[in-house]
Amino acid sequence: MTAWHPGDCDVAGLRLHYVRSGGAKPPLICAHGVGDDGCCWTAVAEAFAPGYDVILVDARGHGRSSEPADGYDAAAQADDLRGLSAALELDSPVLVGHSMGALTVLALAATTPELPRALVLEDPPPWWMPRDPKADGETRAQMRADMAAMKRKTHRQLVAEQRRVAPHWPAAEIIRWAEAKQRMSPRVTEIFDAPGGSAVEWSRELPRVRCPVLLVTGDPGRGALATPEAIAELGRLVPTLESVSLPEAGHSVRHDQRARYLDAVQAFLAALP
Numbered sequence: 001m002t003a004w005h006p007g008d009c010d011v012a013g014l015r016l017h018y019v020r021s022g023g024a025k026p027p028l029i030c031a032h033g034v035g036d037d038g039c040c041w042t043a044v045a046e047a048f049a050p051g052y053d054v055i056l057v058d059a060r061g062h063g064r065s066s067e068p069a070d071g072y073d074a075a076a077q078a079d080d081l082r083g084l085s086a087a088l089e090l091d092s093p094v095l096v097g098h099s100m101g102a103l104t105v106l107a108l109a110a111t112t113p114e115l116p117r118a119l120v121l122e123d124p125p126p127w128w129m130p131r132d133p134k135a136d137g138e139t140r141a142q143m144r145a146d147m148a149a150m151k152r153k154t155h156r157q158l159v160a161e162q163r164r165v166a167p168h169w170p171a172a173e174i175i176r177w178a179e180a181k182q183r184m185s186p187r188v189t190e191i192f193d194a195p196g197g198s199a200v201e202w203s204r205e206l207p208r209v210r211c212p213v214l215l216v217t218g219d220p221g222r223g224a225l226a227t228p229e230a231i232a233e234l235g236r237l238v239p240t241l242e243s244v245s246l247p248e249a250g251h252s253v254r255h256d257q258r259a260r261y262l263d264a265v266q267a268f269l270a271a272l273p
Contacts, residue, residue, distance in 0.1 A: 002049040004042075004056075008064075011083030017064035018057040018084070021049040026117070027093040028052035029081065031101030034191055035147055037063030037180040041096075043173060044254050047262050051269075052094065057084060059101070067185035074100075074127075075200050078107035085115065094269065098122040099225070099251065100191060109213075110205040118272050119213045120265055122253050126230035128202035128237060140192040147189045150181050158182070169255050206237040213241045214268040216261060218249030225251055242268070 004019040019038060028048055030041040038056030045054045058065040059077055071077075081104060085093055095105035095116045102124035109116050150158070158178035162169070169177075215231065218224035226234075235241045244264040249256035 002046055002054075009084050009087045011080055011087060014060060014068060014080065014083075015066040016057055016060070016080060016084055018055050020056075021045070021052070021054040023053050025051060025053045027055065027085075027088075027090040029055045029057060029085070029090070029093050029095050029105075031057065031077075031081065031095065031097040031104045032059065032062070032180075033099030033101055034188055035062075035150065035181055035184050036098070036177065037183060039063070039176050040173075040180055042176060043170070043258065044262060044265075047266070048096075055084075055088070055090075055093075057081070059104070061185040061188040063180065063183050067187055069187065070190065072188055072190040073200075074103040074107040075111075077104040078111060078200075081105070081108050082112055082115065092117040094118045094120070094272075096120040096122075096265075097124070098254070099124060103127060106206065106209070107200045109209045109211060110200065110202075111208075113208050113210045116211050118211050118269070119209070120268065121213065121215045122261075123217045123224050123226050123251050124215075125225050126227065126234070128206060129230050129233055144189045144192040147192075148186065151184065151186055153181075155179070155182055166252075166255065173255055203237065206234070207239075209238045209240065211240065212268070212272060213238055214265065215241055215243040216253050216264055217243065217245050218251065218253050218256060219245070219247045222248075222256075223250035224253070 002021050005022055006019050009016045032040050037058045041056045048054050061067040097105040102121040105119050109119055155178050158181055159174055162174045217226040220227050231243050246257045246260050254261040
């Protein structure tokens, strides 16, 4: 088992908490989805740690990081990761993100293309696609309500419900997932307020991404967010993209199909120049 070392980093007055595997190895940052925190990466991060100095960061309003009144969009969170990378003096980190975190690392690579060595995206919301304003508003309102309802539940309720929804998840992953939901700030639902999730102009800025990018998705019929049309459009915007779809996975690909997720990601990492 990896010995994880906790730390806190000040980024423009914001305290970002992280745990780090350490060692004289290439850096790799994991950015989690909304409502999760860095510890939700533990199982797959153990597989990355032999070859990388892995940093599991709690996004603002999550885990043990500060909960400012605003700044929960992808552009602001990209600034947070940029500041973290500078403060920890990380040289060309690999950036791995799930859902909200995948959008964060995409935004960072688009606005600071010289920073990342590579990106791994786990089923990001396809905010680079055109959307019907009315349907988009309804979807965002429902997600906000769902997150607020989740915040009101006890740890026992969260664990019991997730066991029913995802009986194939390891028990430790369900417990970490439930603990993260209890630690998150109610303010994180602000990410659902802005159309497109941020001030990032995705169609204009994504073509600036120049590092290798791996997109790992699941089956939209099982809850995955990236449709074939969205994957094709992302490939048009980001020519360095390669994608892998795991049909037996939903939105949480690494929890639903951990072995196959790791096979795809580790093959991608091994091929990096």
